[in-house]
Amino acid sequence: MEYEPAEYQKLQIRQYAPRSIRETAEGKYWRRFKAPIVAKQFGAVSHIDFCPTYPFNLAVTASTRVILYNGLAPAVVGRTISRFKDIAYSGCFRSDGKLVVAGGQDGIVQVFDANSRSVLRQFKAHKRPTRVARFGEDKLHVLSGSDDVTARWWDVSSGTQVLRLDGHRDYVRAAAASPTSPDTWATGGYDHTVKLWDVRAGGAPVLSLDHGAPVEDVAFFLSGSLAVTAGGNYLCVWDLLGASPSGGSGSGSGGRLLKRLDNFQKTVTCVRLSPLAGPDSVAAPRMLAGSLDGHVKIFELDSFRVTAASKYPSPVLSLGLSPDCRLLAVGLADGSLTVRKHARPKALAGAPGMPPPTKTRYQPRLTAANFRYFIRGQNSKAAETDYRVRKGRQAKLQPYDKMLRQFRYRDALDSALSSRQPEVVASVLEELAARGGLGGALGGRDAEGLRGLLRHLVRYISEPRYTRLLSNVGQRLLDVYSGVVGSSPAVDRLLGALRNRLAEELGVQDQLAALAGALEPLLAASLAGAV
Template structure:
């Protein structure tokens, strides 16, 4: 209990806050710790190798960058394109890379970047290139000429040309259920499904917007497509029936991929990831048709990929940044090659589970126990007391400088600070005197605050009465100043608008109430 003469700092009025329930799955997606790298040019494509350690390739301008799937460090840089490269992708075994280009050619490389094959046939840029799931000898490409081509890589020959799209082809996906079935999406608003044994599409799906991305879901029976700000799920086995439409993005969805949620105590669940130029990444549970996680990034996103092991999630942006999310707690085996390093256990982790942290000779932990190690049972732990920071208005109130405390609170432009100070001054019977002692600049600061927050429902009851009292006390000063008169006119307009809104709400309530009573019968 406070003794005589003890000053108690004022505290903001507490209001109920909406609590968000955190599910085990949301904790899983939130466990990805994100870092970023910058290459200054848009990241148009991200593709993970299906085979461990799941390296990934990033396509940016005329360059392909490959990264280690464990350490996420650069492995190779491929600059063999004379123009813009598109859709860098790994062969299923990870031993070859392929990419399209602005020139219309498809090039094949080894992981070190040595060119091996060049597939010539498209007359316009090739934006989509992909290997089948289990075929190492063939590749599919789609270009701005509206043609889909099926290639024999070894002989550099074109096996089949599929025509049917009437605009640029920008995406596609091989079916995991059939080695012959492919889907391609185009700017003609259509998604077409092809059986490579025929030259005509076996199914056509009208997305309604230029199609930016298409991906088969793991079962092979459903297909997800993205165009505009809409993602649609189609039942392919059921004849192309539209199952669900997701409109959770505000702007164009640019890329889709499938990832896995590894939730402790639950079975592995597949999820659909989407990114948009609104900067958001959405994780979609397509079985229950709901968004289970949302992440905001500080740039427009053009591409997304997730490793098959669910250890890494990468999103590429329009300003050249790509954001690498590494899952916390994911086990990373130390490299066996190279010089031995002193290995110290991480806090709370012992030798029995094999998780160790390398400590370099220039680290303090190399010579003495680090701050992360837990103290022993007999150790004396000295905790440094935290310094309590007293706000400036509390310091002034302690000295009974009431007007100065009020002005200090107004400078914060925060109603959660200003309103408690006002209530304290009212309790001290110093509010009127503080308002009367304000000079014209300080009075204008007060009027700006009232302009902004007088109709805020949480504080309107107090601020409305306070504004009326200020006009009574300082009316002559306000009439003699154009700036203060302007703020009064704004204040009047805001109050009138709020009154009109309240009347409209009452009218709506009067219309709805009889309907609700009739529905209750």
């Protein structure tokens, strides 16, 4: 009976986990912001606000002034408002971009003309520094928050106080208006709470949320039913319409904590919601947050996973994103303002004051009557998550495959070493061990063949993905060639280096084992306490 020889199966190179997470389309979008334009201010940049109307000018509050930058040329200073006796706070545009409001260290809230910089109104009821001031959606009112633990609702046309909002027990440092209900406001204070107010209902809060740390910033989601608060080293996302949690209190029935995001090492100072999505869609905005640890991180809003991050050389105090997602501005504690422009700006069609979009060239529909229909997709590149289906053809064997097929184990290992690819060498070593040919591949080598193998072991034995395999091979190699020490100075040096690297790895493993033994009872105790 005759037997046909079995077909040789090509050696499958072992696939290791990537050393770092591959960049996604979302990450690429945020990395397309160009190198920052850095403008040095007179003090720490405490607040950044973009005008909601085209060309989306930028108001930067630093030291005793509010500087207005041109949205089309962010390096150009438009105007500087310096009519403050002391430090200025929270310079913000009105929705039409014609007026600017800002608080001050002296407690006075001032309204300026954005063009002439003249003072139009001054509100003087606050007794301590006013850290936050915002225009209402109706353009006729201003909400301010102060270190005198009050928030106040002002009438711009008459210059009088309409409402005093009492409820906080410490400094009021944040405020935001609901995008769906202009009469609903949220204020955050250093008493760890966020209060929701209806300015039509009087001075009692509608809802109180316990953030658990001094609140530095608050923002509404575009739907108006969710809000995010920043304070401590975490963010809290709240469902304002859900059932009240055990941590919430107040006269309202909402306030369910949806998510707590502990993605920062130091205090989170600012949080913003982007008006557009990341790469291509306008249906899913993103959340941006900055911290004193120097990071600005971008979160997607489905599972609140971090999709991109940027590191700055100083603590981040403020940030802003233009309505068309073209400019990203970040203010730092060292007085630096960094403005980054997107490489491929995406115009926000229909925005107030935005020029009409240009007409696109007519593109005929591709059908079988058009030649381009049959060559479509030839220049497209595969995405990271795509699978490639290859034609059923005979596999092309590499040199080490041919030698393995002929049972030339030593030559197969030499061929793998010559490829200078550690994953190929590891796969060949595993295949030789499985075939029982590792001893033959390692033994009987001259000085030249031994040097190449020793260099590879010394270089890659500390790589975690290869440590287990190469440590075993290295120990076996030392046992085999311990009797030839002294015959070649180059081989002796490499054998000594291999011995030292093995000793270092064994020491590291002992330390890790001791650390694991010390942590095991602590983890067990914490799990028992959680149960």
